[in-house]
Amino acid sequence: MTTASTTPTSKDGSETGPSRPDPGPKRRIAWIVAGSLVTGLVVGLLFVAGPFVPAEESEVTGALLCGWALGWAMLAGLSARFSDQPQRWAAAPALFMGVGGLLLLSFGSSVQPVLSWVWPPALLVLVGWMIIRSRQLASRSRPWLLYPVFAALVLASLGGGYETVAEAAEANAYPMSGQLIDIGGHSLHLRCTGSGSPTVVLEPGGGGMSSDLGWIEPAVARDSHVCVYDRAGRGWSEPTDTPQDATQIATDLHTLLDRGNVPGPYVLAGHSFGGLYVLTFAALYPDDVVGMVLVDSAAPASAATPEVASTGEEGSYDLMGRVSALVSSSARLGLGRLIAQADYGGLPPQSRDEARSRTATVGQARSTIDEYVQANSSSKAAATLVDFADKPLVVLTAGVGSNAAWMTAQEDLATLSTNSSHRVIAGAVHAALLHDEHGAAATTEAILDVLSSIRNDEPLAR
Numbered sequence: 001m002t003t004a005s006t007t008p009t010s011k012d013g014s015e016t017g018p019s020r021p022d023p024g025p026k027r028r029i030a031w032i033v034a035g036s037l038v039t040g041l042v043v044g045l046l047f048v049a050g051p052f053v054p055a056e057e058s059e060v061t062g063a064l065l066c067g068w069a070l071g072w073a074m075l076a077g078l079s080a081r082f083s084d085q086p087q088r089w090a091a092a093p094a095l096f097m098g099v100g101g102l103l104l105l106s107f108g109s110s111v112q113p114v115l116s117w118v119w120p121p122a123l124l125v126l127v128g129w130m131i132i133r134s135r136q137l138a139s140r141s142r143p144w145l146l147y148p149v150f151a152a153l154v155l156a157s158l159g160g161g162y163e164t165v166a167e168a169a170e171a172n173a174y175p176m177s178g179q180l181i182d183i184g185g186h187s188l189h190l191r192c193t194g195s196g197s198p199t200v201v202l203e204p205g206g207g208g209m210s211s212d213l214g215w216i217e218p219a220v221a222r223d224s225h226v227c228v229y230d231r232a233g234r235g236w237s238e239p240t241d242t243p244q245d246a247t248q249i250a251t252d253l254h255t256l257l258d259r260g261n262v263p264g265p266y267v268l269a270g271h272s273f274g275g276l277y278v279l280t281f282a283a284l285y286p287d288d289v290v291g292m293v294l295v296d297s298a299a300p301a302s303a304a305t306p307e308v309a310s311t312g313e314e315g316s317y318d319l320m321g322r323v324s325a326l327v328s329s330s331a332r333l334g335l336g337r338l339i340a341q342a343d344y345g346g347l348p349p350q351s352r353d354e355a356r357s358r359t360a361t362v363g364q365a366r367s368t369i370d371e372y373v374q375a376n377s378s379s380k381a382a383a384t385l386v387d388f389a390d391k392p393l394v395v396l397t398a399g400v401g402s403n404a405a406w407m408t409a410q411e412d413l414a415t416l417s418t419n420s421s422h423r424v425i426a427g428a429v430h431a432a433l434l435h436d437e438h439g440a441a442a443t444t445e446a447i448l449d450v451l452s453s454i455r456n457d458e459p460l461a462r
Helices: 024-049 057-082 088-110 112-136 142-173 216-221 246-259 273-284 319-333 335-340 349-359 362-373 375-382 404-414 437-456
Strands: 179-182 187-193 199-203 226-229 266-271 289-295 393-398 420-425
Touching: 024 057, 024 142, 024 319, 057 088, 057 319, 088 112, 112 142, 142 319, 142 335, 142 349, 179 246, 187 216, 187 246, 199 216, 199 246, 199 273, 216 226, 216 437, 226 246, 246 273, 246 375, 266 273, 266 437, 273 289, 273 375, 289 437, 319 335, 319 362, 335 349, 335 362, 362 375, 393 404, 393 437, 404 420, 420 437
Parallel strands: 199 226, 199 266, 266 289, 289 393, 393 420
Antiparallel strands: 179 187, 187 226
């Protein structure tokens, strides 16, 4: 019995050696999957950076989705053309993301509320279908390339759905307690309580809102008329496209108090970045301000600090605005809510829950980022107040976490007035001067001392 040779031969009859399976197709599909996904991400970021896309949250999100849609479309097309494993199912996420992106680019924020309800459940169903269909991909790269993407999409779907439902529920649970007042182009939330003169105006710190004053507002209201408000994009206030540096914030506050029929004169109290805003207000409207409390205030810029041009000038390329819009859009996936749950624990329950619910929103995230972008301009504006005469001024400094440079800056602030008091609050950290009951009590005491100094025409106790 003879056995036929299995050794392949060439056309000229020479032996070519045993045949081996061609590993090319499997390697090729892995590179196609990886290349398509990376290309989608890169193109999406390039779309976001493109000057033809407005630096707004809805449009930036739409541009990113269009880039991802291109990546999925590449996977469907290239796998069919250059491999033996066509992944035609990838056309479905390409269409889903492409349509959503084009809607956002075309209609902006007007279509966002609808997509916020429709997009999360639709995406969850789509991902489930994609997982089933992707099983046809015979490559060891599948769990390393596709499954992390699927997991991220599932988390985005669940987070986005939770955020949409939570915001709708909290809109009813925490209604606005003050009033919205149009200051020209947008409206700001203002709430005033108590009676007596002068009127105390409270300014929360960077990223803060009116609910941050939950301990201080009612305590001061027992002694005088007191007002809290939300800066543009915060709390219950409407957003605005105008760059919110200290000059703009102080101007808007002055308009708000005027249109809200809030009588002067005013005692201003500002925490952290809020200190820059009340200093600027006092510089712009010196006749309206009779006293001030700076609560662990950010320091004004020195004359030697170089000026940095604002990124919001008309006609300029707003790179930071695009980054801000992109980062703040993550709040729609519930990331802001996760961060907020770890903060505000020392406030009264109602104020705590209000602060946590409003901090989670896209508008709050965007305005907070923009506030820090404008930090240099704000510190320059605050430095224009060089003399507070003999008006009562209390400077509070947190006793914990204040280094030598910060302490020196606080002492310099106290020299603005010949009638000042610099108080270091032992055991208190920066945020505690607002959010902690005992720290807030020190802030309240400082405000009441300024009121007493004004009413009795007496110098502050040192």
